[in-house]
Amino acid sequence: MVSFRVRPTQPADAPEPVGDPVVIPISVEEDLRTARHAVRAAAQRLRLRLVDQTKLVTAASELARNCYIHAGGGEMSIEEVLREPDGARGIRLTFEDEGPGIPDPEQALVDGFTTGGGLGHGLGGARRLVDQFQLTTTVTPPSGTVIVAVRWVR
């Protein structure tokens, strides 16, 4: 079994969740809209600054779309999290699917930067929009992908 784990952008001591996750299935196109709205609501609840809300919702849109298009659907969960030791609050998005996995995740993360408008998987872009990003994917055998993205309240 070959597994790729992409190094997170921050040391990823898993932050403590607060309350229960909101789980949104991603199986039809309409779910992309539902997912964006749910992330927007969570971001507003935590009073993220408008630009940070926009970044998080946009990242969610990219990741949900990837899940839908490339993995045949999956699930997004939204959790409020608490960071130690400073007690900062944040939103953690987890995208899980049971698709074919991403064969070259490092390359996929670079693709998002190609000029010419939105080539590639959008993964690289999504990663830049959040504070913490972690990707785990398995292609042999194809066992799906888990992406975790966190945005802290500034």
Place this chain on the structure above:
Amino acid sequence: MSDTEIPILRIGRLLLAGLPNELDDKSTATFGEELAERLVAESARGVLLDISKLEIMDSYAARMLTEIAATARLLGARVVVAGMQPAVAITLVELGLDLPGVDTAMNAEHALQILTAPPGRGGEGAGHGVLPG
């Protein structure tokens, strides 16, 4: 679903449309097709796309907008996208995206100035003089 239709207005040889707060794939694709048809049917020379209500632009939306503009250009029309929200602009840059071939303006009024500049003036690419008189 008629409530997701994006109305396209005409003033002189200019077409105007205001995009909603979020774009869904079907409505945007339909809008792009209708815009192309109207451009030809009404011999329009310019398009003013107001995106001041648009709150989220992901890479897919950016691509759709770029394609709509490219199609319009092929049909001989100039497209100006007006009123991008600052948070959207910041996010696009962070995403590493651009809107290649798309002229932008701060607001609809500025876009109108660009589109109605007399030929030979007004920045790169002459204005097409899209309003009568």
